[in-house]
Amino acid sequence: MTQTATSKPFNRLLLTGAAGGLGQILREALQAHADIVRVSDISPLAPAAGEHEEVRPCDLADKAGVLALAEGVDAIVHMGGISTERAFEAILEANIRGTFHIYEAARKHAIKRVIFASSNHVTGFYRQDEPVDAHSLRRPDCYYGVSKSFGEDLATFYFHRYGIETVSLRIGSSFPEPRNLRMLSTWLSYRDLAHLIERALLAEHVGHTVVYGMSANRDLWWNNRYAAHLGFNPQDSSERFREKLEQQPRSAADDPTALLQGGPFTAAGPFD
Ligand code: NAI
Ligand code: 15L
Secondary structure, X not given: OOOOOOOOXXXXXXXXXXOOHHHHHXXXXXXXXXXXXXXXXXXXOOOOOOXXXXXXXXXXXXXXXXXXXOOOOOEEEEOOOOOOOOOHHHHHHHHHHHHHHHHHHHHHOOOOEEEEEEEHHHHOOOEOOOOEEOXXXXXXXXXXXXXXXXXXXXXXXXXXXXXOEEEEEEEOEOOOOOOOOOHHHHEOOHHHHHHHHHHHXXXXXXXXXXEEEOXXXXXXXXXXXXXXXXXXXXXXXXXXXXXXXXXXXXXXXXXXXXXXXXXXXXXXXXXX
């Protein structure tokens, strides 16, 4: 973190996945924390560059491209990649190689912090009535979840080997509003997402911290006891959407996608 003349905590931040659903929200939110936000994606950005933005298209699977992309930034908010279950070969390029390239770029440019968009699908094979925290054994529920689990392993390795700190965000379901009954537990509002990113960037001595990204919902599956030092205090709750969502048809009582935390991701594939 560097103090600048404008007193923003960072001079330059890199945001990957800037064209995505959360990237679009974070383009705005990150303005408060950096003089310049370098925004990158493989897809076109809309809107195009803002006043305090640098646009740098890049495929995360391109190692040399990612190395050039990260030159001169103070921290990386890594949201880019495939965000749902797909065939392993696609996940391998965008998420597994892509996140490796991010950490190699951080190492070579001496970037000291990465915010990694992990996912609740790292532990998706727990039942919805089983409490889970950051020390629970991982139970990835799909190739996508495996790729996020691997990203967390990279984060641990690069911290112990090179001192690069990471906050891995096991995001629940971050959308304008929860879309189904499952998301009453997993929903993360955009306001709470922005607050979580702020804490992940600014908290001191995070080492490799794993935090679940969910709002202050009534029925939570995840406990953030091991991430208290971040100071993440979500303000929103899914409760105001309950009445509407409870009118949706219920799944059968023995439907695994309704019993397991990962929901439909636990039954995706196979792809051949
Ligand atoms: P999204 O799919 O809307 O955005 C991901 C972006 O990554 C897209 O703009 C896509 O073009 C880009 N991308 C994909 N492959 C790429 C590649 N090879 N090179 C460069 N860019 C590439 O996803 P969303 O919802 O914005 O999620 C952002 C991140 O947060 C993702 O990593 C996702 O896995 C994670 N996440 C999101 C959750 C949510 O509820 N929105 C929940 C849990 C995790
Ligand atoms: C995720 O990891 C996905 O990126 C997102 O699209 C949602 O489906 C979310 O998990 C979820 O579990 O609801």
